[in-house]
Amino acid sequence: MTVKNETPDLKSVKSKTTQDFAKYFQAPSLKDAKKRGKEEILVHYDFTIPEEMEGVGKGKHYLIRTYGCQMNEHDTETIAGILEHMGYTATEDERTADIILFNTCAIRENAEDKVFGELGHMKRVKRNNPNLILGVCGCMSQEEGVVNRILTSYQQVDLIFGTHNIHRLPVLLRDAMFSKEMVVEVWSKEGDIIENMPKVREGEIKAWVNIMYGCDKFCTYCIVPYTRGKERSRRPEDVIAEVRELARQGYKEIMLLGQNVNAYGKDFEDITYGFGDLLDDIRKIDIPRIRFTTSHPRDFDDHLIEVLAKGGNLVEQIHLPVQSGSSAVLKKMARKYTREHYLELVRKIKAAIPHAALTTDIIVGFPGETDEQFEETLSLVEEVGYDSAYTFIYSPREGTPAAGMEDNVPMDVKKKRLHRLMEVLNKISLEKNLQLTDQIVELLVEGESKTNPDVLSGRTRSGKLVHFTADKSLIGTFVDVRITEAKTFTLYGEIVTKVEA
Ligand code: SAH
Ligand code: SF4
Ligand code: F3S
Numbered sequence: 001m002t003v004k005n006e007t008p009d010l011k012s013v014k015s016k017t018t019q020d021f022a023k024y025f026q027a028p029s030l031k032d033a034k035k036r037g038k039e040e041i042l043v044h045y046d047f048t049i050p051e052e053m054e055g056v057g058k059g060k061h062y063l064i065r066t067y068g069c070q071m072n073e074h075d076t077e078t079i080a081g082i083l084e085h086m087g088y089t090a091t092e093d094e095r096t097a098d099i100i101l102f103n104t105c106a107i108r109e110n111a112e113d114k115v116f117g118e119l120g121h122m123k124r125v126k127r128n129n130p131n132l133i134l135g136v137c138g139c140m141s142q143e144e145g146v147v148n149r150i151l152t153s154y155q156q157v158d159l160i161f162g163t164h165n166i167h168r169l170p171v172l173l174r175d176a177m178f179s180k181e182m183v184v185e186v187w188s189k190e191g192d193i194i195e196n197m198p199k200v201r202e203g204e205i206k207a208w209v210n211i212m213y214g215c216d217k218f219c220t221y222c223i224v225p226y227t228r229g230k231e232r233s234r235r236p237e238d239v240i241a242e243v244r245e246l247a248r249q250g251y252k253e254i255m256l257l258g259q260n261v262n263a264y265g266k267d268f269e270d271i272t273y274g275f276g277d278l279l280d281d282i283r284k285i286d287i288p289r290i291r292f293t294t295s296h297p298r299d300f301d302d303h304l305i306e307v308l309a310k311g312g313n314l315v316e317q318i319h320l321p322v323q324s325g326s327s328a329v330l331k332k333m334a335r336k337y338t339r340e341h342y343l344e345l346v347r348k349i350k351a352a353i354p355h356a357a358l359t360t361d362i363i364v365g366f367p368g369e370t371d372e373q374f375e376e377t378l379s380l381v382e383e384v385g386y387d388s389a390y391t392f393i394y395s396p397r398e399g400t401p402a403a404g405m406e407d408n409v410p411m412d413v414k415k416k417r418l419h420r421l422m423e424v425l426n427k428i429s430l431e432k433n434l435q436l437t438d439q440i441v442e443l444l445v446e447g448e449s450k451t452n453p454d455v456l457s458g459r460t461r462s463g464k465l466v467h468f469t470a471d472k473s474l475i476g477t478f479v480d481v482r483i484t485e486a487k488t489f490t491l492y493g494e495i496v497t498k499v500e501a
Contacts, residue, residue: 025184027147028162030399032188033226036216041232041267042192049085053170057088060098067115068105070293071228071257072138074208075166076103079137081198082169090200094125099133099173104140106223108395112140119154126156133176135159137166139227141186145398151182162186163228167194190214190229195238205446205476206253207246211239211278215259217296219323220334220401221363221394224259233264236271236278240285247287252444252476256282256292262299276303283307283314288478289444289461293319294361297345298336309352315461316353317387320346321361325380326373329366332405339380346384357387357432357462364421365394365414367407374417378424387432387462388489389425393418426488433464433486440482440496441466445474466491 062083066076079101080090091097102118105111119136126132134157140146141162150157159176161168164187175183190213201207214229215222243254256278258264264275275292282290290313297320308314320342324330327338337345349356362377381389393414396403443458443466450457455467456474458481467490468481481493 025181026186027184028142028144028186029188030144030226033142033229034399035189036230037189040269041190043195043235043238044192045195047167047194047196049082049170050174053086053174055087056174057083057086057098060088061091061093061096062088062099062101063091063094063097064101064103065118066103066138067111068103068107068139070208070255071210071259072103072105073202074210074257075138075163077199077201077208078166078197079103079169080200082166084200085198086170086173094122095128097129097132099135100125101135101137104136104138106139106143106146106227106397108392108397110395112146115140116149116154119150119157123156133158133173135161135173135176137161137163139163139223142188142227143223143398147184147186151184155182157182160184160186164189164191167197190232193232193234195234204249205251205444206255207251208255208257209239209242209246210234210258211256211261211275211292212258212264216263217260217298217336218334220332220405221366221397223397223400226399228259231260231263231267233267236265236273236281239278240281243282243285243287247285251287252478253289253291254282254287256290258292259294260296260299261292262295262301262304266299274301274303275299276301276307279304279314280307280310283310283312285313287313289313289315291315291317291463295320297322297342300345300349302348305348305352308349311353315463316356317359317461317463318349318353318356319359319361320349322380322384323361323363324366324369324373325377326369329369329373332368333363333366333402339376343380343383355462357464358384359463360384360386360389362389362391362421363394364391364417365409365411367394367402367405367409369394369409369417374421378421381421381424381428385428385432386425387464388429391418391421391425430486430488433488433491436464436483436491437486438483440480441493443468443479443481443493445470445477445479447475448472464491465489466493468493468495470495 064076066073104115122134136157141160161172212233214231215225216231218225262275265273322342325339441460445456445458449455449467456470457467480496482496483491483493485492
């Protein structure tokens with residue numbers, strides 16, 4: 001195998017022959033992924049499928065298994081778009097698939113364990129169908145240790161590519177089809193921004209729109225800055241054009257995506273234009289609902305609060321990960337805010353947007369977290385009164401600073417803390433939901449309930465799930481519902497009148 005370290009550009013890629021590519025091998029390096037350079041990020045608008053790969057998928061099927069966050073789910077929509085442009089059609093049946101891709105997540109160890117388990121199972125699928133191309137992409141591919149493990153122990157894998165070179169899928173597939181060796185192409189350093197890649201969106205009601213890529217925050221526990229590269233914002237005109245087009249196609253809700261949306265625009269050198277400005281422009285587009293995720297508390301500025309307070313299609317739900325209620329732990333996490341700063345931000349948000357539903361992410365059992373520090377998290381949770389939260393036990397990630405910190409908290413203590421935290425959060429969620437009893441809320445009807453096809457499910461502006469009985473023709477429309485029963489995770493209601501979208 002020849003190791004080439006240079007990043008191939010799109011034009012040279014198109015002119016290369018299959019033979020050149022059969023030799024291509026580029027594995028990730030954590031050391032390089034850590035670097036942040038000053039290079040200008042170019043935006044490419046000329047994405048095309050190489051001629052020789054057009055139509056190769058006719059009559060063939062693909063299956064993508066997706067793990068992790070919405071960013072990854074959205075990447076899957078792009079991967080599916082590229083494959084469908086090559087002629088492939090989707091299947092859910094792994095026995096008839098010609099391509100199976102695992103779009104993976106590296107955030108915690110259990111996410112990775114799941115993928116390795118599934119890859120093991122693929123050995124048999126591949127034995128029954130030797131022509132199957134089995135690929136691994138997403139955040140795990142960006143990790144040195146993972147690629148080495150696949151190279152040594154998962155020979156059934158044909159192709160590994162990363163989060164920065166999705167646009168290269170057609171040529172990489174071609175290589176994988178012709179090469180006897182595993183094709184590995186992972187760029188440690190982020191590439192440019194590639195616009196106009198095709199997408200197959202999941203559903204016709206809600207759509208994801210990336211506003212930026214990467215993360216420069218380097219929280220000490222987190223692998224994302226290594227797997228997703230430096231922060232790069234899409235040009236405002238490209239984001240706005242995409243949202244306008246989705247509105248034209250009839251989508252009802254847009255979720256703007258970024259690992260840290262509040263850093264949007266900080267990398268522009270020619271314009272002063274931040275996330276508040278972007279939202280202020282997008283809210284003028286005729287689309288009923290706009291959400292965004294995730295906002296880092298540190299960059300949540302007053303301008304953004306002012307814009308959000310204008311309401312309209314900017315809905316009252318703010319996901320504001322706190323991670324811990326202890327300033328000492330926050331410092332070790334390098335979150336760059338204190339408990340007091342966070343609580344002050346929450347106060348400002350609540351004053352400006354009275355019905356805002358706040359949600360959060362919390363890590364328990366960070367290395368060295370004391371009982372007192374954990375209690376501070378519980379008291380913060382009570383003080384803020386979150387509508388809901390994602391809670392995690394800290395999981396060491398290879399190469400991150402926290403993985404080298406001494407951890408004297410036994411796992412059973414961490415588990416007990418998680419349990420207690422969930423009890424407190426659930427109690428608050430129930431209280432919040434009970435306050436909605438008898439109130440009339442506006443729902444976007446998303447579809448049949450997962451457990452009962454006779455029941456429909458919709459979401460309030462604040463993101464709460466409500467079940468009610470009504471005709472399926474209402475799916476994709478807005479309805480008013482009176483809340484009749486409130487539980488910790490769901491609300492039940494009955495339809496009042498239909499509100500025109
Ligand atoms: N960019 C987002 C977070 C994306 S990861 C933000 O900062 O808000 C989603 C969540 O996973 C994080 O908020 C954190 O709570 C959790 N997480 C990240 N790394 C983790 C780790 N090593 N162990 C446990 N949880 C982790
Ligand atoms: Fe990870 Fe922190 Fe970046 Fe979020 S802001 S992705 S937790 S490094
Ligand atoms: Fe996972 Fe990567 Fe998202 S690590 S949470 S898929 S950015």
